Amino acid sequence: MSILESAGLALLRRFDPETAHGLAIKALQSGLTPMPRPVVSTKLKTQVAGLDLPNPVGLAAGFDKNATALRGLSRAGFGFVETGAATPRPQQGNPRPRLFRLTQDRAVINRFGFNNEGAQAIAARLARRPAGMVLGLNLGANKDSIDRAGDFAEVLRMTGAHIDFATVNVSSPNTERLRDLQGADALAALLAGVMDARAELPRPIPVFLKIAPDLSQAELAEIAQVALAANLDAIIATNTTLSRDGLTSADAQQAGGLSGAPLFEKSTRVLAQLSHITDGKLPLIGVGGVSSAEQAYAKIRAGASAVQLYSALVYEGLSLVSRINHGLIALLERDGFANVAEAVGTDREKWL
Secondary structure, three states: OOHHHHHHHHHHOOOOHHHHHHHHHHHHHHOOOOOOOOOOOOOOOEEEOOEEEOOOEEEOOOOOOOOOOHHHHOOOOOOEEEEEEEOOOOEOOOOOOOEEEEHHHOEEEEOOOOOEOOHHHHHHHHOOOOOOOOEEEEEOOOOOOOOHHHHHHHHHHHHHHHOOEEEEEOOOOOOOOHHHHHOHHHHHHHHHHHHHHHHOOOOOOOEEEEEOOOOOHHHHHHHHHHHHHOOOOEEEEOOOEOOOOOOOOOOOOOOOEEEEHHHHHHHHHHHHHHHHHHOOOOOEEEEOOOOOHHHHHHHHHHOOOEEEEOOHHHHHOOHHHHHHHHHHHHHHHHOOOOOHHHHOOOOHHHHO
């Protein structure tokens, strides 16, 4: 981390978390954010669900909800970027404060509630996206919708021509009863609608499903069965957790979803279980608590074809992306893997 980046992070921490996040987005928009050189290596190039990625380290949804900082993010060294979540209509989300830093725990709690400017505004920005980046959109549902399942398909119809993949997000804990859509029958019906919407697009794009970490093995098996039957292209494991085990920070009991370091083991265990259940039939993307090359590598060896991060950027800055990629190259060389794809799932049993 450079002196300039360290000073910038220290300055942001003087503001409340949501204001700091807004300032970080503005810095990216204005080109003021220091950018490390992208890490280029054949060891890192990989393919997930037909998408050619320059490296396996992606940005998780939620950082750039409204697709306003894509130009800056396209130069930050990510292998792929996921924006959103987008809902059909704009919505304010939950009242502030709704974002909390848990510095002692290297974690974050959020209860945003799908605040965004709506799919129409976001689609207009996606249409002007920078060339050369692999870009996806997280699909959400309006809180007051009478047909939440239908909302996901509607957002895809409005935006799908401008993105490389779409993620069905039924695992946010911040919209009441949204996680009920992870049940087998409800999920199958929802995914059928999304796949019908995909068939209407000018070109087919991969559709992913993002799941919660707070699921039993039986629920995971059920979701995997539905995902395979629906011909989904990948599963993202996992979203934030409702668990508060072992936290020490003052805001530890705030309502919302917990992300960051405390989520690493729980999310990686779910990832390995899914890898075991699907036996490699479905690509997996690991997210939750990644803040180092070693943790990214652990998720890859547990079954992830790629990883995503977000909360660690609060503490480590954007240079973390290049540090992880450099570290992955060294770890792959140490273990004799010619490419990151060779390492996927090679240490899965450790997490079962």
